[in-house]
Amino acid sequence: MKTLKNLFDGLLPPQPGAANEEHALQLATAVMLVEVMRADTSFHAGERAAVLTALCDKFALSEDEANCLTELAEQEAKAASDWFGFTSRINANFEMPQKLRMIEHMWHVAYADGHLSEHERHVLWRIADLLHIPQGAYIHARMRAQAAAGLSD
Numbered sequence: 001m002k003t004l005k006n007l008f009d010g011l012l013p014p015q016p017g018a019a020n021e022e023h024a025l026q027l028a029t030a031v032m033l034v035e036v037m038r039a040d041t042s043f044h045a046g047e048r049a050a051v052l053t054a055l056c057d058k059f060a061l062s063e064d065e066a067n068c069l070t071e072l073a074e075q076e077a078k079a080a081s082d083w084f085g086f087t088s089r090i091n092a093n094f095e096m097p098q099k100l101r102m103i104e105h106m107w108h109v110a111y112a113d114g115h116l117s118e119h120e121r122h123v124l125w126r127i128a129d130l131l132h133i134p135q136g137a138y139i140h141a142r143m144r145a146q147a148a149a150g151l152s153d
Contacts, residue, residue: 025093026059028086029102030073032127036109038077039120044113054105087130099131100141107145114151 033054037047048070055066080086090099106127110120128138 021093025089026055026061026069027073027076028089029058030055030069031077031080031086032083032090032102033106033109034070034073034077035083035127036106036120036123038074039110039123040113040117041119042113046112046114047109050105050109050112054102054108058102058105083127083130087127090131096133096137099133100137103128103131103133103138104141104145107142108148111145111149111151114149 030051033051037043037051051070052063052066055061055069056063061069090102094102103124106124110116110124124142125138133141
């Protein structure tokens with residue numbers, strides 16, 4: 001795990017190379033997921049579990065790798081002054097279906113504690129806007145995540 005952390009620590013500023021770019025993309029994605037988890041005032045273990053599940057699903061990471069990446073993402077999220085650097089990396093590397101899947105994962109994080117706060121809704125809307133997600137696709141991703149959580153509006 002220390003080797004993985006050292007690799008992620010060396011990401012900013014980005015180094016040339018496909019492996020470093022993949023790790024930087026993983027970190028950017030993890031930061032966006034963590035931002036949803038941090039959006040409301042209460043912490044729920046289900047939100048962190050949803051972040052880990054999303055990272056394992058999106059990047060085929062082991063549980064240990066996803067934990068390490070999440071910890072690093074939490075540090076990066078606290079230190080970041082904006083989201084543009086993260087979303088621009090995602091926009092440059094993900095096609096629309098990949099971004100839509102990411103937004104759906106973010107909705108799963110938001111609904112993991114059984115309710116959606118206004119701040120979570122706002123964070124998701126801002127990130128979706130920065131990722132150029134069409135309104136209809138954004139709403140459908142929300143509806144799928146809401147149904148999966150067994151909740152209604």
